[in-house]
Amino acid sequence: MLSAHGLACERGERLLFKNVGFELGRGEVLWVRGGNGHGKTSLLRILCGLSVPAAGWVNWRNLPIRTAHGQYGREMAYVGHANGIKDDLTPMENLRIAAALDGRVLDGAAAMAALDQVGLSRCVDLPARVLSFGQRRRVALASLMTAGALLWILDEPLTGLDVDGVVMVERMIRDHVVAGGMAVMTTHQPLALDGLTPQTLSVGE
Amino acid sequence: MLKFLFTVIRRDVLLAGRRRGDWLTAQFFFVMVVSLFPLGVGPEPGMLRIIGPGVVWVAALLASLLSLERMFADDYRDGTLEHMLLSPYPNTLLTLGKAIAHWIINGIPLLLIAPLLGIQFNLPTEALRMLVLSLAIGTPILSLLGSIGAALTLGLRGGGALVTLLILPLYVPALIFGAGAVEGVLSGTGSEAHLSLLGAFLMVSLLLAPWVSAMALKVSVE
Numbered sequence: 001m002l003s004a005h006g007l008a009c010e011r012g013e014r015l016l017f018k019n020v021g022f023e024l025g026r027g028e029v030l031w032v033r034g035g036n037g038h039g040k041t042s043l044l045r046i047l048c049g050l051s052v053p054a055a056g057w058v059n060w061r062n063l064p065i066r067t068a069h070g071q072y073g074r075e076m077a078y079v080g081h082a083n084g085i086k087d088d089l090t091p092m093e094n095l096r097i098a099a100a101l102d103g104r105v106l107d108g109a110a111a112m113a114a115l116d117q118v119g120l121s122r123c124v125d126l127p128a129r130v131l132s133f134g135q136r137r138r139v140a141l142a143s144l145m146t147a148g149a150l151l152w153i154l155d156e157p158l159t160g161l162d163v164d165g166v167v168m169v170e171r172m173i174r175d176h177v178v179a180g181g182m183a184v185m186t187t188h189q190p191l192a193l194d195g196l197t198p199q200t201l202s203v204g205e
Numbered sequence: 206m207l208k209f210l211f212t213v214i215r216r217d218v219l220l221a222g223r224r225r226g227d228w229l230t231a232q233f234f235f236v237m238v239v240s241l242f243p244l245g246v247g248p249e250p251g252m253l254r255i256i257g258p259g260v261v262w263v264a265a266l267l268a269s270l271l272s273l274e275r276m277f278a279d280d281y282r283d284g285t286l287e288h289m290l291l292s293p294y295p296n297t298l299l300t301l302g303k304a305i306a307h308w309i310i311n312g313i314p315l316l317l318i319a320p321l322l323g324i325q326f327n328l329p330t331e332a333l334r335m336l337v338l339s340l341a342i343g344t345p346i347l348s349l350l351g352s353i354g355a356a357l358t359l360g361l362r363g364g365g366a367l368v369t370l371l372i373l374p375l376y377v378p379a380l381i382f383g384a385g386a387v388e389g390v391l392s393g394t395g396s397e398a399h400l401s402l403l404g405a406f407l408m409v410s411l412l413l414a415p416w417v418s419a420m421a422l423k424v425s426v427e
Contacts, residue, residue, distance in 0.1 A: 072293075074293045097212070
């Protein structure tokens with residue numbers, strides 16, 4: 001499904017990594033590992049199509065992701081360092097607008113259910129500005145859940161989450177992958193996905 | 206496709222409604238700049254009538270520049286811009302929607318205030334009508350071309366000053382034909398030619414600007 005071959009990335013004349021490649025199919029998780037500044041985020045941005053690699057290619061369903069922009073956009077969801085939510089909107093509005101921009105219709109009940117699942121049912125009508133960092137992260141994760149994407153690309157999804165939050169994310173990823181989904185992620189914390197062994201990929205070493 | 210365009214526009218208008226302070230700054234700036242001229246130049250009606258159209262138009266350019274920087278910057282900072290770029294629709298629609306939203310938020314209020322400001326310059330009714338018409342055709346050009354500058358300078362330090370240098374020269378034709386149309390009414394030489402050229406300029410910007418700024422945006426986000 002998702003395949004990358006010979007990827008290289010340069011940042012300001014410096015080669016971060018080269019010859020990175022992998023194949024990921026349904027029901028598989030890829031754990032990208034590497035120290036700070038080794039290019040994990042750069043790799044994920046290349047995979048979701050925000051950056052262009054210095055060399056190599058990324059294919060989705062055997063088509064380059066640039067060509068398959070429309071389909072890839074529908075089937076892939078990305079959670080980056082920034083949460084991608086507007087501070088002036090409530091979590092509910094954030095979810096519904098994000099869905100509309102992806103061409104989906106998200107009714108109030110479904111949005112409410114997702115927010116409930118990430119433990120934000122009491123903050124539905126507050127502007128995101130007044131939420132804590134961890135709570136805003138949870139809004140981003142709720143948005144990920146409602147996206148119905150096949151491939152999740154997650155950059156440090158555990159940042160800012162409390163112990164319950166980490167367990168919640170682990171369960172989310174596990175359920176998603178067991179149901180036939182795919183995930184590419186980076187994290188510095190060990191991840192307990194019981195019953196699943198992620199493929200690992202080390203970059204920049 | 207059209208639904209995506211409308212969603213982008215609705216979203217930006219909603220956000221502007223939530224942050225009315227930011228939004229009003231540019232409008233007040235427009236009113237202040239235009240009102241300073243009669244005070245500075247003196248109350249000589251003939252003189253004011255000559256400079257009036259030009260002053261209102263220059264102030265409209267500057268007010269539009271003032272609000273340009275935020276067209277993409279806020280969304281870039283909180284990561285929503287990346288999500289919109291990754292959406293299944295062409296990025297050209299995103300930049301077109303952003304420019305239209307910028308026009309609705311910043312351009313339309315200018316149209317509504319302009320006749321009031323024109324009275325300060327002793328402009329006759331005919332000229333006031335032409336002022337609004339020329340601004341109605343001209344301000345979308347400002348938003349469209351401005352989106353290119355906003356996309357190019359995204360994420361740069363001191364981007365505000367750079368936008369001004371990049372975009373003001375592109376605004377010159379709109380200024381010449383826009384102010385020229387009003388002067389045509391005042392001098393009795395007619396304004397059809399000016400309006401046609403302004404309209405043609407709008408069509409060209411509508412075709413090219415969203416496309417160029419989508420490319421610029423991709424480079425800036427990378």
